[in-house]
Amino acid sequence: MTARTRSGLPLPAKLDAATVFLWSLTPGALARWLLPVLLAVTAGLLLLLLWLLGLLARWSSVVAALAAGALLLFGSGRYLRGRLRWLLERHDPRSGASALAGPTAVLLALAGWLHLMGSEAVGLRSGFDGTGAAGHDLADWLLLAAGKTLDLVLFDLSEALGWRVGPLEPASPRAALATAVLQLLLAVGVLEVAARLWRMLAGTERFYATFGECRARCADHLDLEARVTLEGVVCTEGPVLEVDSSDFEAAFAADAKREELELRPRDEREEL
Amino acid sequence: MSAPARPTVRLARQQIREHFAWDDPSIRCWSLHRPFAGPLESRLVEAAALPILAGVLPLLVPLVPLWLLSRLAPRAAFWVAVALLGLTTLLYLLAAVMSLLPRTNTQWRDMAANRPLFPALALGFLLAVIAVPGSPVGAGFDFGDASPAAGLWARYVGEHAGSILLLDVPRSVVGRFTPLQPESGLAIAAVILLRVLFSLGVVEVVALSWRRHVRRRVFHATVRGAWVACVDPFGQKGVLRHLGVLEELVQPETMLAAELVVKLDDRLRAEDGCAGETSAGRATENR
DSSP states (O other): OEEEOTTSOEEESSTTOOOOEEEEEEOOTTGGGHHHHHHHHHHHHHHHHHHHHHHHHHHOHHHHHHHHHHHHHHHHHHHHHHHHHHHHOTTOGGGOOOTTHHHHHHHHHHHHHHHHHHOTTTOOGGGEETOOSSSOOHHHHHHHHHHHHHHHHTTTHHHHHTOOOSSOEEOSHHHHHHHHHHHHHHHHHHHHHHHHHHHHHSOOEEEEEOHHHHHHHHHTOOOTTOEEEEEEEEEOOSOEEEEEHHHHHHHTHHHHHHTTTOOEEOOTTOOO | OOOOOOOEEEOOGGGHHHHOOTTOOOOEEEEEEOOOSSTTTHHHHHHHHHHIIIIIHHHHTTHHHHHHHHHHOHHHHHHHHHHHHHHHHHHHHHHHHHTTSSEEOHHHHHHHHTTTHHHHHHHHHHHHHHHSTTOTTGGGEEOTTOOOOHHHHHHHHHHHHHHHHTTTHHHHHTOOSOOOEEOSHHHHHHHHHHHHHHHHHHHHHHHHHIIIIITTTEEEEOHHHHHHHHSOTTOOOOEEEEEEEEEEEEEEEEEEHHHHHHHHHHHHHHHHHHHHHHHHHHHHHHO
């Protein structure tokens, strides 16, 4: 059924075959340093994009707003398309996932939306209390984003305690909706980064997947030193055995009761 | 071309132990389907029922007996609610910690499977702790012009739930639903716990829905693991199917993940190229 690669890993005759394998993915030694690097690069890229849009706005605020709108549409569209493909085509090795596509798309959309919120050409900024005069107030908008990120990470505790980061506060329904969109983009960004970090820092991850799904998972891994191991194959020969779950529960109820408190090593190959 | 359909053999309860052994260490592929009655609407009903069964019912169930108890003995109701809040929060933390330990037993696994219920239960007990008449926690709130009543507390919880679920939009657009404001340290702590428990409850219910609906309920486990999966916190019956067995490689084979991606992409390009050439060749022959 399989042909071997030069380094020994067997490949099935057709890559979109539905055979499921047991894999393990082990992060490399440098994975733990990726958190500060990732955060610094993300913050740096966001600042760079906003600075470039700010420069453009000095020449023409309308052109800058159009560019920011294009960034927002491109980023959110690309992100939605990527997630939809991930949901619908996980088995397909041609789904083409890549590690940085999701976070980069969110970052582009976030930069575009932050610029639109602060842009004079759009008019959203007038709905916020605490906006400075015509001067440069990029730091205020960044503080607003930082405060909303903190709210997300800390379950909105700052709101319950009455803390506020930065001077900006939405004072009109339009500004409230704009802030909600900002929070949505930030939530997606935080989830994207957290999911990848969890994978890198949680140690060896075992999972069952076809070659296509495994390709997507490997491509979605930020750590270039991560190693993937093929540990087994799920054989699906013979008839499917079907039973009522309540019958299965009753058949082994006595065994489960007998060893209710008996501690056993966890089987890493199980997924529950 | 799809693989031919495999025959299905239905087992009676007496036949189960002939095919599966409790101590069998091999990992098997199972699917677990818990359909609601009615073939057409079952998926929709199930999708809507799960958040209610796992999130709303466990929240409301503790409130009724504690409300009745508070009519007879308010002080006792407060302390019972405090004790049960502590117990359910502790059980939730224990279930979360246990799922990370290298050793486990059937009871712990069962508890971990029921984990989504604990935040909702704890939230119900917390609401009782806050709203029971004479509660020192409830007394720490500034009521403004309003007087303490069940409807006021319900609106206050709805306000926080809406602000968590809908990213603060209702509060910013419509304004506040109640004049309630935590003043004392106990009241602030209760509001923080309310928000944390509600957020955890939402995360747990979403994760549970994901496992039940999106992952199509196929899982790989020993017979013990399949037994734990069959124990349903909502008592819902289902159909368990045994689909296959894991065969481990004698010598597992390793490579860089990035290298695997490149190799698979090369292989796909080659496959697609071959398919393109073959179809082009066929077209030429046909002409």
